[in-house]
Amino acid sequence: MEHNGAKIKTEEAKALLHEAFASRINNLQRSIALAQQVIAIGEQIESEELRALAKNQLALYQMIQGDYQKSLTNAEDALLFFNAHQNLKGIGDAKYSIAGVHYKTDNFHLGLIFLLDCLFIYRKISDHYNEARVLKSLGTIYEYLDDQENAIDSYLSSVAASKLAEDATLESNAYNPLSGIYLKRGLHDLALATIEKSISLKEQTQDVRGLAYALYGRGKVYIKLKRFDEALQDLNHCLKIQLEVGDRLGIAMAYNKLGMLMYELRQFSEARNLLLLAQQVADQYNIRIVRYKSLFNLHLVAKAEGKLEEALHYLEQYIHIKEAIIASHTHNTVKSYEAISKVKVLELEAEIQRSKTEIIEKKNAELDSFFYRVSHDLKGPISSLLGLNNLMKFEVKDEKVLKYIDMYQSQILRIDNIVLDLINLTRMNHAEVNQTKIDFDTLLHDCINTYQFLDNFKRISFKVDIEPNLEFYSEWAIVNTILQNLIENAIKYSMPDKEPIVHISIARNEKSLVIIVTDNGIGIDPKLQTKVFNMFFRANDRVEGTGLGLYILKRAVERLHGEVSFKSEVFQGTSFTVKLPFFSRQSIL
Structure with missing residues (x-):
């Protein structure tokens, strides 16, 4: 409870x-x-x-x-x-x-590093919403670096990601700074159209705080167009919202811009009061960009009033802060572009890797198609050859000739086994997912009995341990392939001079189904152990085989998103461990 x-x-x-x-x-x-x-x-x-x-x-x-x-x-x-x-x-x-x-x-170098980390993460998990937020912030940093081209690219990329996320609020957030860049470039009509689109979206989504920034952006455009009454209305509305929501950056920005509007209107006393309020908020909350802008604007107001000593005082403060910012700006700019350069290299490497992966996947698909087509084309002639071989055995009585016929038949059977393995491999790669409950008692019994035809089958002692009440859902055909290859491998590579034992254990741990097949056979030479899962590789030429068994085993385990490993010692035996993800019935319905 x-x-x-x-x-x-x-x-x-x-x-x-x-x-x-x-x-x-x-x-x-x-x-x-x-x-x-x-x-x-x-x-x-x-x-x-x-x-x-x-x-x-x-x-x-x-x-x-x-x-x-x-x-x-x-x-x-x-x-x-x-x-x-x-x-x-x-x-x-x-x-x-x-x-x-x-x-x-203004510590935008560190800001950039953290934002680039975010961008990688959000793209990795396909989070378009947060990707859009990061891209908008990256655009802001590019603006701090006086890099308008990259800023525009980031804002437009933010708009694209916002549309993928189907979020109009995010989309409008990117339009605000875009409008500001267009305004700096003298594209007044485009700036006004862009910010009005933002305001329209903000009103639709009822993003009150975002609306304040959009109104601020339109106020800037109106000031540039000398439409001062409309600018005053927008900036006052902006300040009212920012005070209500408590956005200190927005409050400082609004006071500063209103102060400059009053300066344009020649209302110097009101301009000074507003700019001092902007400076007060900026000082209190370490908003350096507003602080030095308000100092410069206070210098302009004092100069316009003829208060030259006061103007000089504000200008000296402005220059002092500006010099510190420029030194920091230069250092941060170098560091920032170093980080950006590294990111671009990583993105290029990732793109190259994606291209390589696509090429490999395409080639693998073509190879699978080739194997499947050729294997099916060969089945008919091989069956005919085996049939003719059997007929010859009935007709020929010469012992020497019969010996050659048997050698001939063994090679045809070897080719037939390779073809069957290739068909099984391509069928496994392209079969539809069809999960069902696995009855391991029945499945193991059938798998073991499949190999009764092998010469040393009767000598082998099988020990089987299956966890009671084991409920496992998976693709029956693929699990069957895994067990068959493990068991066949253990039987084939038994030692002729000692009693062969094959121990099969199937149980579960916290996350996986664990299949362990252990034998006391000839083992695998340590020099060859890295190659055992390679296609057509055979570790021992004295044992018949196609060299595809363990390759198919690995592909089958990968098909089920599992993992396979082994330990082996020459003349002591080999133990293969397969771990498969454990799914309940509910998780696959």
Whole structure:
């Protein structure tokens, strides 16, 4: 009952996190409160995973709000847990918040490194939603690097990923900065059309916080177009939303832009007050980009008023900060492009590897098709040769000739076995998945009796251990192939001068079905052990075989997403271990 109670609380807590994430676009404080509530629930039921999930979300909301140190602490705590448990989604989400903290405080080199890690993770798990978020943030960093071309590419890639994720909010997020770049390039009509598309999407999705940034973007365009009344309306609306949701970066940006609008309108006293508010927020929350912009703008206001001493004071502060930023910017730019260069090399290598894999898969398919076609074409002539051989035995009485006929027949049978193995191999590769419950008692009995024709079969002692009440669902034909090849191998390679024993064990561990077939036969030379799974490889020429048995075994195990290994000692014997994923009946229905 206690376990069930914890499970119910966990599900309820995850629902709260879902609600918190949905609320972030119009009620950030509620999102923060819900995430903190889930952390408390996680502590109550002693669930580290729940705490980590909630801390990841809380870090995101705190990063948005501008509580950067708190965000960093929570994200790093969550990252420790998700790294330990190899949870890629959790790792990506934590690194996204950490990246946001870094680049929003102008440490965009570190921000870039974390974002590139995120991009790899989200692409690996095909998470288009988060891929779009990362690409938008990468565009922002490219803008910091004064690299407009790559910034535009990143924003447009973000739009494409957003459409794959079918998320209009994300799509509109990328349009905001795109509009800003078009504005810098003097493409005023395109800038206005782009930002109005963003505003339309924000209104449709009711993304209140995102709408504030879109209104800010349109306000910038209106200022450039000298449409000051419309600019004032948009920027005041933007500031009102940012104050309500508590987005400190947005608040600082809005104060600064309103201050410059008042400067354009020659309302210098109001401009100074707004710019001082922008500087105050920027100082308090280490938003350096707004801080130095507001200082430069205060210098412009004082200069316009004829307050030259005050203007010089602000200009000196601006230059001091700007010089530090330029030094940091140069260092970060070099480091950032080194990271980008490494990523591009890795992407190129990955693309080359994908191409190689596609070529290999295509060639393997062609080879399988060739094997299947040729094998079927050969079956008819081989059957005819065997039939003619049997007829000759009836007609010929000469012992010497009969000896040659038998040699001839043994070679035809060898070819026939190779053809049968090839047909079995290609059929296994292309057969439809058809899982059923495996009756190992019956299957093993039939597999063992299949080899009664082998010369040393009667000498062998079989020991069979099958775990009672074993319930395993898989492809019967493939499991049959695995057991047949293991058993045939153990029988064929027995020692002639000692009693052969073959021990077959089938049981389950926590995650897998484990099949172990052990013999006390001739073993495998250590020098040859790396080659035993190669096609047509035979470790011992004194034993008849096609050289395909262990190759087919390995392909069959891979077909079931399992693994095969062996240990062998010359003249002591060999033990093969096959592990297959354990599926319940419910998991395959």
